[in-house]
Amino acid sequence: MAQRASPPRLVPQFEKDEVGAAEVLGAAFETTDFVNLEQSTIRHSGGFAQGVYAILPEKHHYDRLRFTFGPTTLGGTVTGAMLTVWSLGADGEVTMFGQSTLGANGQFPPIEGENYQAQYYLAVSQIAGTNPEVSVKAFVQGVHQGYVQ
DSSP: OOOEEOOOEEOGGGOEEEEOSOOOBTTTBOGGGOBOSSOOEEEEETTEEEEEOOSSTTGGGOSEEEEEEEEEEEEEEEEEEEEEEEEEETTSOEEEEEEEEOOTTSOOOOEEEEOOSEEEEEEEEEEEEEEEEEEEEEEEEEEEOSOOO
16 A cells, blocks of 8 residues: 655644753643644734744645654753654543654654644653753654555
8 A cells, every 4th residue: 555645844833942851731831832733824913914824734635644853953861752742632632643752863753643633732752861852843744545556
């Protein structure tokens, strides 16, 4: 079975810059920090309107979502780290979409799962070592399942 996918799109809100401690819901981030990947909107500030364009506007057309990471930069001595993508459903419940454990090559493997209506947040859920820090960018793409002819 072959898969077709959209191009990877950067999710600026997911960027991690020198995170040195695990991020916990309710302490490091709130449900208001979750990102709607397919909604475009207008934000008003100081009397000015600014467009906010969807990261993956055609998200609803895909069967699955794939989050990829890189480049990863480590600071201090990192003996282990894990990224977790959380989803916030329409019912207000937060569930784990998937996890990625830092590999021996110093990079995080992709996280892929079923596409459903939700907002998402990327957290550094575990980090260990001596003065550990991780910096990483995140990308999302929609994936079609099925045969490609």
